[in-house]
Amino acid sequence: MISLNRIGLFLLSIGVFFTHAITTEADERSSRPTNVVMLISDDQAWTDYGFMGHPDIQTPHLDRLAKESAVFRRGYVPTALCRPSLVTLLTGHYASVHGVTGNDPSPKYAKPGSELDRQRRAQLVSYLDRFDTVPEILGRQGYLSHQSGKLWEGSYRNAGFTHGMTRGFPEPGGRHGDDGLQIGRQGMEPVEEFLDMATEQNKPFFVWYAPFLPHTPHTPPQRLLDKYKGNHPITVARYYAMCEWFDETCGELLTMLDDRKLAENTLVVYVTDNGWIQDPNSSKYAPRSKQTPYEGGVRTPIMYRLPGRIVPGDRPELASSIDIVPTMLAAADAPIPDGLPGLNLIPNLTSGDPIDRDIIFGESFAHDIADIENPEASLLFRWAIKGKWKLLLTYDGETNRYASTHPRTEKGPQLFDLIADPTEQNNVAKDHPEVVAELAAAIADWYPVEQRKTITTVAK
Known part of the structure; x- marks a missing residue:
């Protein structure tokens, strides 16, 4: 007959074993480098989300992300145009410093397609060489990186990514993303394949997901358009449906992280490259939105999610996308280049303390x-x-x-x-x-x- 003392010792040993296993797993997880995923919307107003209070547009996946994130509802991009805004997210510098202030060289001074125009486009792309980009810095830390969606600065390799979709200038169609613009609109397989590869190689990773969504052309799936077209002008309905389509693709990517048990060790950052107010009478944007410094052009929600480290909740402070580069690098324990104007927000996001900037x-x-x-x-x-x-x-x-x-x-x-x-x-x-x-x-x-x-x- 087994004594009660032996049974007690046996149960205690089992408890110690499982406690040790759980602790060891948690320690291993916390010791791994932090993965980083960027979700970058393209041409979307700061109001146009469920969690921002829009009465019609449905964004359930980003609503869920907002509940799990530190959310800056008063977030801004310094420049209300996609190319300079995206270079800021790659380098951490203002457009007046990185030099890419617009989308294209003016056709007034060089005929499009001319040798002078090609020279000027090449010079703009070369400005990226003056800076260490986020994927380059993380690459030196052993990270794999994947580019999909918008990219203007040549191929994904030119921007420092180890993997990607964009062939880039001077390749045909290489103006702002070429093959990369298929992501989201034509499925998410390239991102999924990259995550599987990084997981199999046990490598930390950086994902740049900057789809051509909800950007024009506004060609949403019919099932989404049908949800909105009854109560709105067709131009507005198409745009609203595009916002929900973008949300669905973000949900797919977030689910990939969940299914691979990567979410707990991945910083997810959300931002829009610039704003957009839909003109109800055309497919274009209304005044005081894209390209302007008014709220419709520069304001965006900015979100940071890192379970167990970043305190979720609404943050009342002003925030800028200029902070995103140093914050991502700090989360990955990577060196932050000298001279970046933005703030590393990790200490504030993990402690909940106010940001010392007004x-x-x-x-x-x-x-x-x-x-x-x-x-x-x-x-x-x-x-x-x-x-x-x-x-x-x-x-x-x-x-x-x-x-x-x-x-x-x-x-x-x-x-x-x-x-x-x-x-x-x-x-x-x-x-x-x-x-x-x-x-x-x-x-x-x-x-x-x-x-x-x-x-x-x-x-x-």
């Missing part, structure tokens, strides 16, 4: 770059936000074929109270000259502007 900055340039060696030639706005106040300073940089999207009818300073006037209808600069002076001085300290150069290049 002002953020941004800049707006023309879509077409007048002078690729002089950012001020295309400078339209500089701006700052501090507390409830937002100041826009207007400049005479050269506009282009998209000039109608830049409402520069007010040449003087524009000051808005974003709490009382979130849609920026009332310029109160004359009523608060002291606020204008304070924020203008801060802008000048952040980005001193030299006198704009005269453009003398002749079209060829």
Whole structure:
């Protein structure tokens, strides 16, 4: 007959065994390098999510991510145009520093397809060589990386990714993503295959998921369009359906992490490259959205999720996408390059402590770059936000074929109270000259502007 003492010792040993196994597994998980996944929306208004309170657009997967993340509802991108915004996410620098201020060299000074135009496009792509990109830095730490979706700066290899989809300039169709633009719209298999490979090799990874969604062309699946077209103009319904389609693809990627038990050790970052307000009467965007420094152009929710480390919940502070690079690198225990203007938010996100910053900055340039060696030639706005106040300073940089999207009818300073006037209808600069002076001085300290150069290049 087995004594009760022996039974007790046996049960105790089993308990110790399982406790040790669980502890060992947890220790191993915490000692692994942190994976990083970026979800980057393309042309979406900051209001157009369920968790941001939109009454119609359904985004259940991003709503779930928001519940599990530190969410900055007052997030911003410094530049409201995709290419410069994306280079900021690769390098951690403002457009006025990394040099890619617009999407294309101006056709006014070099005929599209000409040798001069190709030279200028190649020079813009080469600006990335001046910086260590996120995939390059992580690659030196042993990370594998995968690019899909938007990428303007040559091939995925040129940007430092070990794997990817974009062939890039100067390949045919290599302007802004070529094969990479298939992701999401034509399935998620490349990302899934990459995750399987990284898991099999037991390698940490970085995923750049920047699909051509909800970007035009607005061609959603019929099943999603049917949900929205009864109560909205067809142009609006298509856009709303595209937002939900993007959400579905994000859900697929997040499920891949869950199914492979990778979610607990993966930092997920969410941001939009720039805003968009759908014109109900056309397939284009409305004024005061994309390309402008108004809220419809630069505001975006920014989210960070890392289970067990980042404290989930709403963060009241201002946030900028300029912080994303140092924050991702810190989460991966990778070196942060000297001179980055953004903040490493990991200490605040893990402790819940407030961010020690009360002002953020941004800049707006023309879509077409007048002078690729002089950012001020295309400078339209500089701006700052501090507390409830937002100041826009207007400049005479050269506009282009998209000039109608830049409402520069007010040449003087524009000051808005974003709490009382979130849609920026009332310029109160004359009523608060002291606020204008304070924020203008801060802008000048952040980005001193030299006198704009005269453009003398002749079209060829």
